[in-house]
Every structure is written in C-alpha cells, then in structure tokens.
Amino acid sequence: MCSFTVVYGQQASFEGVVRDAKQQVVPGVSVRLIELKRGKPSDAEGKFTFQGLKPGMYTLQASFVGYKTLQEKVNLVADKTLHLDLELVEASNDLKEIVVVGYVSQNEKPITIGKLLIKPMDLPQSVVTLDKSLLEAQQVNRMSDVLMNTNGVYIFGATGGYQEEIAARGFSMASSNTFKNGMRYANGMISELSGVEKVEILKGSAAILYGNVAAGGVLNLVTKKPKFNFGGEISLRTGSWGMYKPSVDVYGGLSQNIAVRLNASAEQANSFRVGVSSERVYVNPSILFKLSKKTELILEGDYLADQRTPDFGAGIINYQIVDIPRERFLGVAWSNIKSAQSSLNATLTHQINERWTVKWMSGLRQNSSNLFSNTRPNAGSLITSDGQWIRNLQKSEVEERYGISQLDFIGSLKVAGMKHQVLLGVDSDFYDTDTYAYNQFNRYDTVNVYSNALSSARNDQPAMTPLTKTMAPIRRFGIYAQDLIHLNEQWKVLAGIRYSYQQTLSDVYNYTTKKTTSSSNFDGAFSPRLGIVYKPSLNHAFFASYSNSFTLNTGVDINNQALPPSLIDQYEVGVKNDIWDGLVSVNVTAYRILNNNLAQNSLVNATTYSYVKEMAGSVQSEGIELDLMSKPVAGFSFSGGYSFNETKYVKSNTYIEGSLLKYNPRHTANVGIQFRHQGLQVGLTTVYIGERFAGRSTRVLVANDAYRLIALPAYLQADLTAGYTYKKMSLRARMANLGDVINYNVHDDNSVNPITPRNYSLTLTYGW
Template sequence: MIRLIILLICSFTVVYGQQASLEGVVRDAKQQVVPGVSVRLIELKRGKPSDVDGKFNFQGLKPGMYTLQASFVGYKTLQEKVNLVADKALHLDLELVEASNDLKEIVVVGYVSQNEKPITIGKLPIKPMDLPQSVVTLDKSLLEAQQVNRMSDVLMNTNGVYIFGATGGYQEEIAARGFSMASSNTFKNGMRYANGMISELSGVEKVEILKGSAAILYGNVAAGGVLNLVTKKPKFNFGGEISLRTGSWGMYKPSVDVYGGLSKNIAVRLNASAEQANSFRVGVSSERVYVNPSILFKLGKKTELIVEGDYLADQRTPDFGAGIINYQIVDIPRERFLGVAWSNIKSSQSSITTTLTHQINENWTLKWMNGWRQNASNLFSNTRPNAGTLISANGQWIRNLQKSEVEESYGITQLDLIGSLNLAGMKHQVLVGLDSDFYNTDTYAYNQFARYDTINVYASSLKTSRSDQPTMTPFTKTMAPIRRLGVYAQDLIHINGQWKILAGLRYSYQQTLSDVYAYATGKTTSTSNFDGAFSPRLGIVYKPSLDHALFASYSNSFTLNTGVDINNQALPPSLIDQYEVGAKNELWDGLISVNLTAYRILNNNLAQNALLNATTYSYVKEMAGSVQSEGVELDVMSKPIAGFTLSGGYSFNETKYVKSNTYIEGSLLKYNPRHTANLGVQYRYQGFQLGLTAVYIGERFAGRSTRVLVANDAYRLIALPAYVQADLTAGYTFKKMSLRARVANLGDVLSYNVHDDNSVNPIAPRNYSLTLTYGW
C-alpha cells in the first residue's frame, strides 16, 4: 500500500507559469491580532481563516486584480481591491472595526475545513496544508453538539487513535498507531498532564491530535502521536452560561462558565463543574469536582500574559470488571461488580501555567511558558482477578487486598522564539527553543493482604460474612526523580509556491534516578541512568495547487529502557524511525477535505531478554529485538451542505514483532485493532441540531503474548471481537436557552476494554443524558 501511494505521489505533477502571493495580518482597533477571520478572494471563491497570530497567506496566485474580503462576527466586513504582480508578495495590514459594542458571541459552525484549522500543539504556526504530518482538530462546536463527557466520546471522531484499556474504571488508556499514549504524550494547553485519571472535558474548547512523531517538539514521547486539550480562554466581552446535565444511573452534573473584562487590559474566565453518578455496575459510584480559572493581562500593545489554573478531584469505586478463566472472559451479567464493597480510589490533580507572549516585531514572537502540576492517588481495594489469585474453573475466587499511594510533582519551563524571514529568495518560518522539566514521584506499596474472603463469580449473591477494612503494612517506598533538558530548532522553508521543506533537530538529555526503601530491612537500593538522544525531522511538501498538497517525511524518536546489559551497564534508549507519506486535498472549492496518509514506524533496537550466557534474569537485556507498525489512514470532512456536515475516516494498522527471542516473530502486539473507522453526520437548521456518530473498532487482542523460551507456556492472547458503537444526539436552541439530548450506544452492543488479563471492563450499555443550558 505504501509503495502504491509513493507511486501516485511521484506521478502527480502540474506545470505552472509565473505566480504571485498575498499575505498579511488582521488586527482590531486596539491593534490586537484577530484569529479565525474569514479572508477571501472573491474572484476565486476561496477563503482561508487567519491563524492564531492573525496572519493569512495565499500562495501560487495568477497575477492580476482581485477583491479581498475580510469578515468576522461582531465586526464590519472589510472589502478592497488588490493588484498582484508576478513573482512578488503583497503584504497587507488589515484593521477590523466593531459593528456593535453590544453584539454577543455567535459561533459560526462548520465553516473552516480540517485543512484550514490552525493548531497550537505544533508550536510553530504551520498551516495544516504545509505540514508533512497528519493532524486532527476537534473544535468547540463539534464537542458541544456531541455532548462529550469523557475521552472515549471524543475519540469516536478519530481513526487510528482509540481507547485500549480502562484499568480499574478510573482511567482511560489511549493508543495511537499501535503505541500507548502515556502521560508524556498528553498535554493541556501545551503542558503535560497525568492521564492516570479520567479527563474532565467541561472546560475544554478544542482537542488537537498530532499523529506520528513529535519528539523534536517534546522529547521523550511515544511514537504514535500527541494529544492536546485546549481550555476556554478569557474574553473581554461579558458572557457565559450555566448548565445542568442529568443522565442514566443517577448522573447529575451542574456546570458554569463565566467570562468578562475587569478593565481594558484584564480579562478573566471561570469554568467549574461537579459530577455525581452511579454506574451500570451495581455498587459502583463516583464523585468529582473541577475548577478552571484563567486571567489574561494585556501588558502592552505587543505583550500579553495568561495565567491558567486547573484543579480536578475524583473519588470513585475501583472496578476491575469481569474476570478471566483459562484466558476466556467470564460470562457473567454485565452489571455484576466483583470487588469488595468498600473499595475506593481518591485522585486529585492541580496545576498552574503561565504563558507570556511578546511580539518583538511584525515577524518575530517570543513565548515563555512555565507550568507546575501536582497529582496524587490513593487506592485501597481488592486485587485484580488473575493479578493475585486466579479464578477457578467453577467460579471460586479468593479475594486478596491491595493498597498503594502515589504522589507526583511536575514542573516545566519552555522558551520558544518563533518568526519568519526571507533569506536567499526564500521565506523561512523558524522555531528555536529550549525546555527543561522535572518529575518527582513517590510511590508507596503495601504488603498484600492475602485471603481476605471468597466469592463465587457465578453466584446470584456475592455477599460474604466479611465487610471490615483491615490495616495493611507498608512494603516499599520508591522515589523516582527525573530531570530532562532539551534544545531544538526547526525551519519551514518556502522554496516557492509549490515546494516546501520542513527540517529540524532536537537534543534531549534525561537523568533518571530511583531509590527504593524497604520497610522490612530499613535498606535503600539506588539506581541511576543518564541518557541523551538526537531527534531529527525532515519533511517535503509539494503543492501543485492551493487545494492539493503531497508530502513525505522522516522523523526519529526514542524511548528509555530499564534494566542492564550482560556487562551490568545501563541500557541506552531505543531509537525509533518513522516514515510518512500522504496527500491533503480540498475538493469542490473547499467543500470537502480528503486526506490520505501512509506510515511505517520501526524500532530496530528493542530491548528484550538477553540470551548470551543463558542468563535467566529478566532485568538483563539486549538491544536485539524489532517491532514494526505499518498502516494507512483516510480522513474526510465537509463544510455544511444544505445544513448537513459530514466527517469520517478509516485506519488500517498492523503492529507486530519483526524480530524477537522472547515472543513469536510475526505475532501482533496487544491492544491494537487492525481496522478502525468513524462516521459523523450533523444536521443543523436554525436552532435545531440532529447528529449521529459511529465508531468501528476491529478485532484486537489482550491477555499475554506467548513466550517462545518457556516450555508449555501458560500465557495466551484473548481475542476481543469487533464492534460498532453509535450515538444519537439532538438539540434545540431558542434565544438564551438550549436543550440537548443524547442516546449513547444506541445498539446496546457489548464489548470490553482489557488490560493484560486482569482488568476486563465492559463498555457502558445503552444510556441517555439530557442537558439544559442558559447563556447570556
């Protein structure tokens, strides 16, 4: 498939004569940049939105006279004639005048296509059509229409990015292109957040997903991609909304969003919500509180500072789902909860970020971001089925108890210089930056409490004579500080209107320490590891016209390894090569975006058990294994057509062991479906909205991969069948009131998210929610 796409790209050429270009910046009367302005050339019947810095750009135009139009809700439409000269770039500074000081915010839905939406996760403000990488942006209008409440709702709009596990029911584990997105790959406003607890989305305005390698920008990240949650920002006009959502199993969620200006230079915003709910799993409940305040300071015409806080507290019943007997999922009622009644996990996460942006001049901007985060969790529950005692064939299960505590603090400082210049007759968009961050993690493990009680998972009643909460003794305390430093540079070179090159390089240095204190002996065992790695990036974009872009790219990332080699030396990082080719297209005058991407990801120095000298220690390893992820992705999105908006896509991925002395060569890695697809249809007419969202998750495997070195190995994979989930949404807005309804899992399908062979969590059955909103 990849060879076919490369052949198509190589054969797709168009001949051009002399061309002109048009660029500029849109500002308001206060000389503040205005993003999202519709800038159109009337004669071409085409337009582009201004980016996050208020900039717009048209390349590859025929010389001549055009009518330029700039329009945005709340401002008077600006229209003027422009004369474009061959082989020259015309620069314009546009100023929009407010139409009325009393105009309230109006959301224009579906106007901007997927290839026109600016993203912030890429640091350098590159238009998606100029980026040699696949990008997905899910904006406010879509998130509101679909009434998303969890990350699993968001990812129904993506292919190749999916939920693969829900360990204990208190987190949503995400994967992309066959690789897990751990906390190093998930960001909120550009700063990493810990995704070990369920994300709160009530304060989120946009979700950005950058597929493939992002190592040059963020250092030690997994190969599949990164995800960024963009929260709602302060506004100077006064407004807001209050809402109440209710739903199945006693779900109750009030929320508030208020914003306004305190002066001409200071604006604030506050998002807050509280949620209480039971579950379709009898005996399982949850409570959470979320607060997201932010304040914006205009420190001058060219300088602004935004300070954002974020606090989430979550308390719920840990639920490790159905059990497994002989690597088969236990056939018990969907609602049956197998845990002890008093099980509890308390989690919290708080953070503050400051972002200072200074526009040095028209072409150069300096951004300085500082962030601090603290999170903690306290788990006390039964152990997972099969992680402690196995469930016997007749359903008998001896429940053991577990207890753990985690405290983590994280901080980062990041400085970016972003700008553009003309050099050797070519335009350069440049990013130069450095970042430094740290983790301090303290993990408290307790001695397992064995044989707490016994139940039979098939019995009609799981009650036992024991309901006390015993005292557990501490086992170890692990302190694991991590220090990281990175420097990077990247340049998007506009060779001409058709050809662009994106090149960059990052160097990352990481210090990883570990001190394990054993309470029984009073002794501390210490280890240390120091790693450094270069992460290069090279991409080429060819644009035969404004509506088509072909690209090819290479990038490199790395993952750190634990353990030692046969000489007792720390293992170096595994270096991962990524190759990507694709085409981005705006068809029928930009009415439909169609993007096609193919990729190959290779880890040719995978750490695996060392065989030299026949060592039997699992921590002694060699860099001799190989894993390959290969796939194709198709994304389609339309602008409104007679009130209808369509989005959808398909992904094929195969992630397998290419070389291994531990697992069968050619066998697939766990959790990754070969096929995923999504389809969304939205219809809007005046204040009425109706939508259908569906996702297809193909067959995948959990359990444990068979080990080739173990005779009569008991490990087995568990095949999880494919399924389709569909959600139906409807809403009506009249003046200041909105009523929205949602029916999730319309077909009441049953499937599972499985982590290894010990947390088998069924997805929720058919359920509903109803949201009433008052805005002003």
C-alpha cells in the same frame, strides 16, 4: 481600515495580517473574496494568504464577531503579490457570539501543539483538530466520546474503571504524550472536558518538540480562554444511573487590558455496574493581561478531584471472559480510589517585531492517588473453573510533582528569495514521584463470580502494613531547532533536530529491612526530522517525511552497564486534498514505525534475570489512514475516516516472531453526520473498533507456556444527538450506544471492563 504595498512575486496573489485598534493580531477572522466565493480564516498570527489568482479587481471582505465588517476593493496585478494590513474596528452594539460550523476545513486549522504554526497543507504529518462546535454538538463527556471522531487513535483499556488508556498507531499514549495547553498532564485519571474548547492530535513522532514521547503521536487539550466581552452560560446535565452534572462558564473584561474566565463543574453518578459510583469537582480559572500592544500574559489554573469505586470488571477463566451479567460488580464493596490533580501555568508572548515572536511557558503540576481495593482477578489468585475466587487486597499511594519551563523563538524571514518559518527552543522539566506500596492482604475472603448472592463476602476494612517507598526523581533538558523552508510556491522542506538529556534516579526504601536501594541512569539522544512537501496547486499537497524518536530502557546489559535508549525510526508519506472548491478535505497517509533495538531478556550464558537485557529485538508498526471532512451544504456536514494498522514483533527471543502486539485493532473507522438549521441540530456519530487481542503473549523461552492471547471481537457503536436553541436557552439530548453493544476493554488477563451499555443524557443550558 486597509493599507497595502506591492512587492514582486511569481504570480497574482495577496497576503496580509489582521489587527485590531490596539495593533494586536486577530486570529480566526473570516477573509473572503466576494466574486470568487472563496474564503479562509486568519491563522493564530492573524495572517492569511491567497495565491494562484487571475489578475483583476476583487472585493475583499473581512468579518469577525464583535467587529465591524471591513470591505475593500483590491486590484491584483500579474506577477505581483499584494501585501495587506487590515485593521478591524470594534462594533458599537453588543454582538453575541455566532459559531460558524464547518466553515474551516481540516487542512486550514494550524495546531498550537506543533509550536510552529504551520498550515496543515505545508506540514508533512497527519493532524486532527476537533473544535468547540463539534464537541458541543456531540455533548462529549469523556475522552472515549472525543475519540469516536478519530481513526488510528483509540481507547485500548480502562484499568480499574478509573482511567482511559489511549493508544495511537500501535503505541500507548502515556502521560508524556498527553498535554493540556501545551503542558503535560497525568492521564492516569479520567479527563474532564467541560472546560475544553478544542482537541488537537498530532499523529506520528513529536520527539523533536517534546523529547521522549511515544511514537504514535501526541494529544493536546486546549481550554477555554478569557474574553473581554461579558458572557457565559450555566448548564445542568442529567443522565442514566443518576448522573447529575451542573457547570458554569463565565468570562469578561475587568479593564481594557485584563480579562478573566472561570469554568467549573461538579459531577456525581452511579453506574450500570451495581455498587459502583463516582463523584468529581473541576475548576478552571484563567486571567489574561494585555501588558502592551505587543505583549500578553495568560495565567491558567486547573484543578480536578475525583473519587470513585475501583472496578476491575468481569473475570477470566482459562483465558476466556467469564459469561456473567455485565452489571455484576465483583469487587469489595468499600473499595475506593481518590485522585486529585492541580496545575498552574503561565504563558508570556511578546512580539519582538513583525517577523519574530518570543514565547515563554512555565508551569507546575501536582497529582496524587490513593487506591485501596481488592486486587485484580487473576493477579495473584486465579478464578477456578467453577467460579470460586479468593479475593486479596491491595493498597497504594502515589504523589507526583511536575514542573516545566520552555522558551521558544518563532520567526519568519527571507533568505536568498526563500521564506523561512523558524523555531528555536529550549525546555527543561522535572518529575518527583513518591510511590508507597503496601504488603498485600491475602485471602481476604472467597466469593463465586457466577453468584448474585455474595453471602460469604466480608465488609470490614483491615489495616495494611507499608512495604516500600520508591522515590523516583527525573530531570530532563532539551534544545531544538526547526525550519520550514518555502523553496517556492510548490516545494517546502521541513528540517530540524533536537538533543534531549535525561537523568533518572531511584531510591527504594524497604520498611521491613530499613534499607534503601538506589540506582541511577543518564541518557542522551538526538531526534532529527526531515520532511518534503510538494503542492501542485493550493488545494493539493504530497508529502514524505522521516523522523526519529526514542524510548528509555530499564535494566542492565551483561556487563552490568545501564541500557541506552531504544531509537525508533518513522517514515510517513501522504497526500492532502481540498476538493470541490474546498468543500471536502480528503487526506491519505501511510506510515512505518520501526524499533530495531528493542530491549529484551538476554540469553547470554543462559541468563534468566529479567533485569539483564540485550538490545536485539525489533517491533514494527505499519498502517494507512484515510481522513474525510466536509463543510456544511444545506445544513449537512460530514466527517469520517478509516485506519489499518499492524503492530508486530519482527524479531524477538522472548515472543513468537510475527505475532501481534496486544490491544491494537487492525481496523478502526468513524463516520459522523451533522445537520443544522437555525436553532435545530441533529447528529449521528459512529465508530468501528476491529478485532484486537488482550491476555498474555506466548513466551518462546518457556517450555509448555500456558500464556495465551484473548481475541476480542470487533464492534460498531453509534451515538445519536439532538438539540434545539431558542434565544438564550438550549436543550440537548444524547443517546449513546444505540445498539446496546456488548464488548470489553481488557488489560492483560485481569481487568476486563465492559463498555457502557445504551444510555442517555439531557443538558439544559442558559447563556448570556
């Protein structure tokens, strides 16, 4: 059913919203003009817009899986805008889901992590969305697989082999920068992707939305949501070194207003590192309640338990990586780390009226880790030139509880003839972290890293005595407002501001002295944002933006006062293009990130205490990014990109000015090619990681400083995937690291983890 009214505008165009029979908006509907062979999907609010059209009669077609295709004639009149209300009717037959790959360009995918659903063409910021079809085709299993499709966002470390450390634009993405369904998750353990449907990356500053996040960007994992039609799949993946991973995904409606979904998987595997193994269990249940025509509630649970062998990789001698076989494991045989993370979050969405929506999200998370292993090579005990290494032992336990509550008002209104997309929000969250440290067990044994025969190795597991318990509660509060102002069809302005307040406490109990040392810090900061977009046409946009973020500091100044936050300025300019009738998206972005008040050791009165600091340093990150993505042509689709980044000390009394910060490659690039024909799929994905540095930066304050950087060579990795689907069965194969490239992720000079050599996986799936 289609109804419409005519309102005056500046040119022949039309806009509308798609709803179902219950008057719920329907996102992702394919809306096309048959005569022009042009189309676009409805956004997350069910809305779509076509502009810059010649007056005349057109055939409008709206189609979506599970609904009857709607086709209507519409007459566009010069200097008028046609407003359409489309209602889709459910199909009577039981249609199965059809995935249309590559139809939506990168510039047509609004991201939920941005809170305000702005079309990427209207957003003065770089965004990347990796959807379900791409993740499935590439058979991703770890975050490193996902990030083969991005540039400027990369894995920079894998400390202990039990985490994947992510960076963007020269800055580490710690747990404050990683989200799952809009709620922070702890990324100190390897992410599980079997329940993920989409990965969103918002590059650059997101402080206005989330407070004290690092300047490089934020990442959001969107899990699979409940559906009212019954379906699902079971699969079994096997691979190199005994990897075995069954998984299940089941969804369906319990009633007209309640739908559920359950994703679950289990995995166990050995490693190319002899003596290293892992096992994990993952469960992701969710339930959707349609409380009314305008209100829905979704509850989502997430549980991951992971147990594996800590592996700090090869050693370093005199700031050179030890040349030993990459399969050789140097750790204590019984080393173990157990990690678990569980969360529950609720999202309530209510459409107040056609223009205003209120969204409330609240969640709780609990995570823990228990590490008992050898210490890192060179962390307290250096490997001698002949390979002798005295192994010490370490033990630690961490328990963290996190909670958040967030309320957003999202509106669309017209003032003085200008359209406004408004976001008003408030959030509050807390961290309660308990960290247990143990006295290090020194001189456990001595081994030679060049020898296969570790005859002198001990195998007993000694008792270790507790040293300290650190309790570090954090309380945060933020209030923010943002407005995307459509001055006209060509000019847009995005403006907003946030105020954040954080209270950080610390109580350190010493088991030896039986005393507690306490400290506290209270910080507040404003985070403004201003961006301008100029669109000379529907398919081209130029933008410029300024934003400000902050990072908290520890320590005190020379007057024994707590340090204020470091404020970070970010400038970004770029152009977004959909060329050849939207067939290819070509986006170019340039940026500068500047921290002009970096905290560093104070030199006043020759102070040498590391906790006494001054806000006088400066770090600068500059770069340019190119992103390409095509829609399918004759079954072929293409994606790729290139990034140049230089992050360096501009001013420092601690390190050499002009020297590069560790871990950040100047050059990264990616190319992906996919071919699909009927049930066949073949793909090649490549990523290039340029030269970067680990080790330890030279200190200008230390005479004859022995610290040195370690240059890690560039490498190119290629993965090949293939799959075939016949009726309800599909078989997929993946060969990763085709060239069997040898390279390393290195943390400082003490965790040198080789990247995984050539390996394969096979996945058999049955769907219904």
